[in-house]
Amino acid sequence: MSKNQLSGAQILLKALNDQGVDVIFGYPGGAVLPIYDELFKQNKIKHILVRQEGGAVHAAEGYARSTGKVGVVLVTSGPGATNAVTGLLDAMMDSIPLVCICGQVPTHLIGNDAFQEADTTGITRPCTKHNYLAKDIDILARQIHEAFLVAKSGRPGPVVIDLPKDVMMAQGDYISSAKVIHKSYRPQIKGDISKIEEAVKVIAGAKKPIIYAGGGVINSGPQASQLLNQLVQMTDFPCTLTLMGLGALPASDKHFLGMLGMHGTYEANMAMHDCDVMLCVGARFDDRVTGRTDAFSPNSTKIHIDIDPSSINKTINVDIGIVGDVGHVLEDMIKVWKSGQNRCDEKSIKSWWKTINKWRERKSLSYDKDATVIKPQYAIERLYELSKKHNEVYITTEVGQHQMWAAQHFHFEHPNRWMTSGGLGTMGYGLPAAIGVQLAHPKALVVDIAGEASILMNMQEMSTLVQHNLPVKVFILNNECMGMVKQWQELLHGGRCAESYMQALPDFVKLAEAYGGVGLRATKKEQLDSVIGEMIASDRPVIADIAVDPKENCFPMIPSGAAHNEILFSAADKLGAEVSEDGMVMV
Amino acid sequence: MVTQIADIENAHTMCVLVDNEPGVLARVIGLFAGRGYNIESLTVAEVNIVDNLSRINIVTSGTPMVIEQIKAQLERLVPVHRVSDLTVEGPHVKREVALVKVHSSGEKRVESLRIADIFRARTVDSTNVSFVFEIVGDTGKLDAFINLMVPLGLIDVSRTGVAAIARGVTVLEHE
Numbered sequence: 001m002s003k004n005q006l007s008g009a010q011i012l013l014k015a016l017n018d019q020g021v022d023v024i025f026g027y028p029g030g031a032v033l034p035i036y037d038e039l040f041k042q043n044k045i046k047h048i049l050v051r052q053e054g055g056a057v058h059a060a061e062g063y064a065r066s067t068g069k070v071g072v073v074l075v076t077s078g079p080g081a082t083n084a085v086t087g088l089l090d091a092m093m094d095s096i097p098l099v100c101i102c103g104q105v106p107t108h109l110i111g112n113d114a115f116q117e118a119d120t121t122g123i124t125r126p127c128t129k130h131n132y133l134a135k136d137i138d139i140l141a142r143q144i145h146e147a148f149l150v151a152k153s154g155r156p157g158p159v160v161i162d163l164p165k166d167v168m169m170a171q172g173d174y175i176s177s178a179k180v181i182h183k184s185y186r187p188q189i190k191g192d193i194s195k196i197e198e199a200v201k202v203i204a205g206a207k208k209p210i211i212y213a214g215g216g217v218i219n220s221g222p223q224a225s226q227l228l229n230q231l232v233q234m235t236d237f238p239c240t241l242t243l244m245g246l247g248a249l250p251a252s253d254k255h256f257l258g259m260l261g262m263h264g265t266y267e268a269n270m271a272m273h274d275c276d277v278m279l280c281v282g283a284r285f286d287d288r289v290t291g292r293t294d295a296f297s298p299n300s301t302k303i304h305i306d307i308d309p310s311s312i313n314k315t316i317n318v319d320i321g322i323v324g325d326v327g328h329v330l331e332d333m334i335k336v337w338k339s340g341q342n343r344c345d346e347k348s349i350k351s352w353w354k355t356i357n358k359w360r361e362r363k364s365l366s367y368d369k370d371a372t373v374i375k376p377q378y379a380i381e382r383l384y385e386l387s388k389k390h391n392e393v394y395i396t397t398e399v400g401q402h403q404m405w406a407a408q409h410f411h412f413e414h415p416n417r418w419m420t421s422g423g424l425g426t427m428g429y430g431l432p433a434a435i436g437v438q439l440a441h442p443k444a445l446v447v448d449i450a451g452e453a454s455i456l457m458n459m460q461e462m463s464t465l466v467q468h469n470l471p472v473k474v475f476i477l478n479n480e481c482m483g484m485v486k487q488w489q490e491l492l493h494g495g496r497c498a499e500s501y502m503q504a505l506p507d508f509v510k511l512a513e514a515y516g517g518v519g520l521r522a523t524k525k526e527q528l529d530s531v532i533g534e535m536i537a538s539d540r541p542v543i544a545d546i547a548v549d550p551k552e553n554c555f556p557m558i559p560s561g562a563a564h565n566e567i568l569f570s571a572a573d574k575l576g577a578e579v580s581e582d583g584m585v586m587v
Numbered sequence: 588m589v590t591q592i593a594d595i596e597n598a599h600t601m602c603v604l605v606d607n608e609p610g611v612l613a614r615v616i617g618l619f620a621g622r623g624y625n626i627e628s629l630t631v632a633e634v635n636i637v638d639n640l641s642r643i644n645i646v647t648s649g650t651p652m653v654i655e656q657i658k659a660q661l662e663r664l665v666p667v668h669r670v671s672d673l674t675v676e677g678p679h680v681k682r683e684v685a686l687v688k689v690h691s692s693g694e695k696r697v698e699s700l701r702i703a704d705i706f707r708a709r710t711v712d713s714t715n716v717s718f719v720f721e722i723v724g725d726t727g728k729l730d731a732f733i734n735l736m737v738p739l740g741l742i743d744v745s746r747t748g749v750a751a752i753a754r755g756v757t758v759l760e761h762e
């Protein structure tokens with residue numbers, strides 16, 4: 001054994017240092033004790049002890065999404081790894097870069113149904129971008145560096161390293177990250193310039209264009225958001241964003257039409273439906289966005305920029321598919337545009353804006369502002385107004401109606417400020433995600449906009465907040481029901497609200513206090529501002545339980561399987577026809 | 588405006604160059620199973636010992652949109668170096684091997700030998716009551732041979748699945 005050799009656990013920590021990791025989220029157990037022992041002996045990397053492994057993964061997601069860095073998770077074998085699975089798939093669906101290190105039973109016991117053994121690489125194969133069973137100490141350092149490379153390059157995603165305990169304890173050589181290049185993985189970053197030129201021609205000829213941008217702009221980095229903004233100003237084109245893309249263009253920009261899709265604005269969906277040129281930038285034509293695919297934007301020429309070739313022509317056929325990174329492609333696109341002295345068809349664009357402004361007048365996000373009860377939309381609006389003076393505000397959400405209201409009524413001026421579970425729709429995401437965000441941005445105001453059902457899914461993480469002095473604010477829109485489920489039951493199942501009521505809810509104020517946080521409650525409209533004010537002013541973790549109108553539903557809504565121009569605006573709107581079977585099977 | 592591409596399903600032969608590492612075949616098969624794509628045949632073997640690369644040949648079927656997805660999804664797998672859709676990319680040769688066992692006597696036994704001769708199948712095992720024939724060819728030829736053997740006492744078949752390669756100097760390269 002040469003003198004410079006290190007144990008597997010030491011190699012791991014050295015590699016994490018090398019990768020610039022400053023915090024990891026984890027939970028110990030027998031199969032990872034050698035790593036915890038090394039963590040104990042150092043103080044460069046901060047370990048955040050969560051209360052359930054699922055929380056660790058969401059916390060790492062929040063950290064990653066709000067910083068653009070890779071989030072790191074450490075869990076033990078067997079139940080530790082299986083508890084992490086939901087979070088891994090969540091990160092996969094939303095393209096979040098993570099490295100998750102799982103302990104594993106020693107190599108010689110693998111396959112023996114050993115204590116706390118799970119086939120972790122088998123279980124996580126379809127819910128990770130890639131995974132490794134690190135059986136060989138000699139290539140461990142390389143594998144860890146590769147894992148970071150894979151997680152953050154191309155379309156980002158989660159990578160699992162399943163690390164047997166004997167490998168943690170074996171001795172081997174370290175190699176630095178600078179020496180590692182991947183054998184096969186070469187995502188395409190620069191777009192094909194001839195396609196970009198073709199796209200610019202189409203854009204210049206557009207009469208009724210729309211830019212439909214998504215999470216890929218956020219993934220590409222803040223520079224991509226600036227370029228998107230530049231493109232929008234240069235062309236005067238309207239722009240809509242997906243749930244995952246919010247913040248990519250400032251919400252206050254006059255070209256912003258709001259979110260599109262199932263709960264998007266009337267103007268965004270109508271413009272998508274009627275446009276003649278659609279420029280899709282880092283979005284993936286999700287079924288929440290397209291509705292019925294055969295009726296989706298039937299008369300448009302479609303251009304799609306995406307770093308993942310499998311996103312192009314997956315659900316919607318496009319005319320020009322440009323594989324590459326949003327930032328690089330937009331940069332080239334703007335260059336080509338300027339060098340060709342392209343100009344838009346100003347007259348047509350003007351009249352297109354006239355049409356759009358008519359749709360805008362429909363004010364599809366309006367609600368009853370004079371109601372005496374607290375409307376959930378009003379609560380979000382007040383939260384938005386009262387948090388404005390804070391110069392750094394980050395919002396996470398759980399899943400349900402409150403999530404959609406947050407998307408509609410909280411406005412984002414910058415990328416990376418909005419953390420939500422879009423693709424998987426994981427209830428219980430918001431609270432742990434907020435932990436990661438607050439750690440990365442200690443001075444920021446971090447609010448988890450929650451529903452009373454979702455928050456109970458990872459409530460235990462309140463304890464993590466208190467332990468680590470993280471002043472996250474949990475803002476519960478308490479409608480005493482699983483609102484989103486109830487809304488669908490009312491719409492599609494004759495109002496038979498099977499099991500969608502939350503009985504025996506805890507007293508959230510007492511619960512907050514029991515954890516060592518602050519509990520607040522607003523039941524009347526006039527209490528709302530002071531509760532929000534007190535919540536924001538507190539330097540401790542807070543749960544604010546806001547009793548909102550339990551009858552309110554989330555509109556506008558395009559029922560699943562319907563077309564973009566078949567929108568419901570309020571509870572008074574009935575479905576035009578019976579929802580087709582094709583629509584009923586959609587989720 | 589994309590004109591609707593026909594929903595016609597066609598068989599495609601794809602060759603995939605991968606790192607020969609544990610789990611790589613599981614990734615490929617898992618992708619097909621998880622996304623509901625067909626696998627009509629699949630072969631895999633190491634083809635480059637120096638760089639430790641294996642080649643997987645897959646025959647699959649689907650509409651043009653599905654085939655494009657399959658290719659893109661395969662390319663997305665981290666240990667995959669290159670994917671080539673031979674059916675789209677040009678002329679190619681496809682071969683598979685079958686071992687065909689017949690159990691018969693008398694005239695049927697003689698007839699099976701005669702047909703084996705016509706198909707240039709080799710007899711690789713024989714007992715008083717049985718033969719094992721080895722036949723090489725494209726899938727159609729093997730199907731025809733096996734069909735002819737059914738009435739002549741066919742009792743067992745083992746097929747390798749398709750190995751395929753482009754004609755001419757085109758190669759499935761990695762960087």
Ligand SMILES: Cc1cc2nc3c(=O)[nH]c(=O)nc-3n(C[C@H](O)[C@H](O)[C@H](O)COP(=O)(O)OP(=O)(O)OC[C@H]3O[C@@H](n4cnc5c(N)ncnc54)[C@H](O)[C@@H]3O)c2cc1C
Pocket residue numbers: 093094095154155156213214215216217219220241242243244245259260261262263264281282283284285286288289305306307308311324325326327399400403404421422423424425426484
């Ligand atoms: C209850 C509920 C309701 C919902 N309702 C809506 C709704 O009304 N409207 C809505 O929009 N969504 C809604 N969603 C979210 C929806 O399910 C999808 O998650 C979302 O639409 C996907 O956003 P996206 O298309 O921006 O893609 P993302 O999932 O963010 O994917 C990003 C795309 O960009 C690509 N990409 C990544 N990095 C780069 C890069 N550097 N360069 C280029 N491309 C890159 C990726 O390959 C991918 O194709 C809802 C979710 C829930 C839970």
Ligand SMILES: Cc1ncc(C[n+]2csc(CCOP(=O)(O)OP(=O)(O)O)c2C)c(N)n1
Pocket residue numbers: 398399400401402403425426427450451452453454455477479481482483484485
């Ligand atoms: C883990 C998980 N289980 C089930 C669902 C299905 N689901 C979607 S929204 C929802 C109800 C959410 O209720 P709540 O958190 O109170 O939010 P609200 O819709 O009332 O705002 C459920 C059960 C889910 N998204 N995630």
